[in-house]
Amino acid sequence: MRSSIISASLALVATVAAIPQELPKVNLESIPKLPLNIFAETPKFKEPVPFEVAKEKFRNATGSDAEVKREAITDSHLSARATCSNVRVRTEWDSYSDSDRQAFVDAIKCLMGRGPSGQFSQSKSRYEDLVALHQTLTPNVHGSDKFLIWHRYLTWTFEDMLRSECGFNRNMPWFDETRYAGKFAQSSIFSDKWFGGIALGGNCVTTGQFANLAINVGPGSGNQLHCLARAGDGSKTANCNAAYVNQCNAFSDFHGMADCAEGGPHAWGHNGIGAVMQDVYASPADPVFWLHHAFIDRNFRIWQNANSARTTSISGNDKAGNALTLDTTVNVYDMRPTVRIRDILDTTGTTLCYKYNY
Numbered sequence: 001m002r003s004s005i006i007s008a009s010l011a012l013v014a015t016v017a018a019i020p021q022e023l024p025k026v027n028l029e030s031i032p033k034l035p036l037n038i039f040a041e042t043p044k045f046k047e048p049v050p051f052e053v054a055k056e057k058f059r060n061a062t063g064s065d066a067e068v069k070r071e072a073i074t075d076s077h078l079s080a081r082a083t084c085s086n087v088r089v090r091t092e093w094d095s096y097s098d099s100d101r102q103a104f105v106d107a108i109k110c111l112m113g114r115g116p117s118g119q120f121s122q123s124k125s126r127y128e129d130l131v132a133l134h135q136t137l138t139p140n141v142h143g144s145d146k147f148l149i150w151h152r153y154l155t156w157t158f159e160d161m162l163r164s165e166c167g168f169n170r171n172m173p174w175f176d177e178t179r180y181a182g183k184f185a186q187s188s189i190f191s192d193k194w195f196g197g198i199a200l201g202g203n204c205v206t207t208g209q210f211a212n213l214a215i216n217v218g219p220g221s222g223n224q225l226h227c228l229a230r231a232g233d234g235s236k237t238a239n240c241n242a243a244y245v246n247q248c249n250a251f252s253d254f255h256g257m258a259d260c261a262e263g264g265p266h267a268w269g270h271n272g273i274g275a276v277m278q279d280v281y282a283s284p285a286d287p288v289f290w291l292h293h294a295f296i297d298r299n300f301r302i303w304q305n306a307n308s309a310r311t312t313s314i315s316g317n318d319k320a321g322n323a324l325t326l327d328t329t330v331n332v333y334d335m336r337p338t339v340r341i342r343d344i345l346d347t348t349g350t351t352l353c354y355k356y357n358y
């Protein structure tokens with residue numbers, strides 16, 4: 001009886017939520033633009049590592065210059081290990097249809113239009129709950145081997161919220177930054193039709209579907225009202241290239257790969273989009289955060305794909321210096337259940353159940 005009431009009300013929520021929402025109308029003059037340096041003030045992302053230095057680290061660690069060739073995830077490879085039914089696909093933005101793009105944007109707007117859970121006092125919407133979650137856990141989940149694991153679960157939490165709270169029923173997108181390294185501005189992501197401009201020198205985003213977005217969480221570990229701003233820099237995003245991704249994926253150990261990815265394409269993408277995205281604490285306030293992190297997660301998945309032991313074993317330490325084990329917990333503040341590393345190492349396991357289209 002009780003369960004039928006619950007499922008009936010869940011179905012109602014899903015139906016109501018599927019209606020696209022408009023962002024609250026705001027007057028740009030009422031949203032302060034913050035000086036650019038404020039986003040880089042707090043302890044930064046692992047200082048971005050120049051590609052030449054990453055190569056030297058690899059040589060030092062392995063005594064070799066070898067780069068592994070990128071290995072695509074094939075259906076036959078995945079079906080051998082898939083343990084969930086109906087594996088969802090994450091589709092690269094350029095082959096994601098306009099209808100899917102609009103449904104994705106609408107679902108994000110829907111989360112922005114919903115009230116916060118109340119778990120984070122600084123959050124003014126369900127979307128900002130995610131930003132506040134990331135802000136709160138920032139010191140624990142950056143600059144350590146928990147980085148890739150935790151962000152994989154955060155990105156899935158976001159996806160699951162879009163689906164269960166906003167009726168989203170399409171594939172998730174990801175951004176293949178290697179195709180736009182040094183020229184993110186040329187991707188339709190950063191067009192007036194979708195996420196708005198990038199080369200803004202720290203000014204507010206005033207075009208696209210998130211124009212004039214007001215942010216209440218951050219920058220840093222503080223909170224003040226500010227606009228969504230960007231400061232694109234092609235010389236930084238130039239490091240989000242395939243050679244760098246492959247160099248990181250050439251490490252045979254998890255720690256080596258994860259460390260390289262965090263300070264490499266991950267940090268360069270954040271800093272190269274700039275402003276809100278450069279803020280280690282509250283960068284999920286820019287919705288392009290999810291396209292970027294899906295790219296980083298996809299690179300991790302490609303690395304795992306080269307050797308089946310990589311979906312069943314872990315190495316490295318957490319921020320406190322404790323060794324990660326398969327039983328180490330991964331939590332998102334009860335926004336979704338706490339899981340163990342073993343539950344989410346394989347994206348096609350029963351907990352996550354997704355793969356990338358390449």
Ligand SMILES: *[C@@H]1O[C@H](CO)[C@@H](O)[C@H](O)[C@H]1NC(C)=O
Nearest residue numbers: 053054055056057058059060
């Ligand atoms: C590589 O090893 C050399 C010699 O020990 C050291 O001087 C250099 O700093 C190392 N490079 C990196 C990037 O760790």
Ligand SMILES: [Cu+2]
Nearest residue numbers: 134142151280
């Ligand atoms: Cu992060």
